[in-house]
Amino acid sequence: MTSSVDPQWVIQAHGLTKKFGDFTAVEQLDLLVPKGNIYGFLGPNGCGKSTTIRMLTGLLTPTEGTINVMGLAIPKQAEALRHNIGYMTQKFSLYDDLTVTENLQFIGRIYGIDNSTCKKRIAQLQSTYKLSQYQHQLAGTLSGGQRQRLALACACLNQPKLLFLDEPTSAVDPQNRRDFWEQLFDLSEQGTSILVTTHYMDEAERCHKIAIMEKGRIRADDTPKALMDNINAHVVEINTTDLRPLKQALISHIEVTSAAQLGHRLRVLVSKQVVDPISWLLHQCQQHNHPVNLQDIHLVSANLEDVFVSHTGQRVPASHEAT
């Protein structure tokens, strides 16, 4: 049985909740992922992104809520779904003691793809993902970037219409991450919908739409541009010296959502409830015996990290900031 679904959405989830004992990992989550989009899932560690993906793929049964993925009611029709999706987990579940080709052949057998089709498909994927020269190498001896490409090739073997990618680029260098995203856009252009979790703000900005999760709930979802345009804070940069004490003084104010040092600048998010953030900050700096000149304080445009911080109250770890 196929449950009724609006065909513009590849994923529809309503009121999704997952409890582990007394702990609620995902709470009343509503999610609509448009067909053909690359949809980004952002949020602090432990906010429930992987748990959500595992429910959407039918690997975990929700405590409450309904899920419809590609017209299939999940988890009831999870078996049918499995043949139509690709799933790349954080740990790139590869068999280290099998070669590149053997890993792909193994996945082909799981999907029941006949030998000659599988052989052609493997040759294609090895060429697309620059794995041909490593085809006889054991997966356990590949570099991080090569493992990532093999994991993506494995996830694409059954030509899925929908790909779930859970932190697919966490172990690779910036150039490999760029190449990986080029491959995602190729897949997207060929009609594949993609749900991807990431901690990298530059990757989030590449997505057609993103959702920001915190403590099991979606706090905001829209296009990256709309989220930046509609951020619920003024973003102000202050150029001055002795930034550490000034930062400590400013973050003690409830109006200041965050203050982050960027070299010689302090980037401050001030609540929209403050009508004139420049005058307000000049006054606060004065009050804290740290006078600042008017020419050293500027309103600037929000970036996605500001949006993330404004919704989660968390700084992006330095290692995950845009490259």
Ligand SMILES: Nc1ncnc2c1ncn2[C@@H]1O[C@H](COP(=O)(O)OP(=O)(O)OP(=O)(O)O)[C@@H](O)[C@H]1O
């Ligand atoms: N099987 C489980 N039993 C108990 N708690 C669990 C289980 N699976 C996940 N959790 C908890 O649920 C919360 C959400 O975990 P999840 O892996 O979904 O987070 P995440 O957003 O993917 O984090 P990260 O960005 O670190 O990968 C965490 O507190 C985790 O410890």
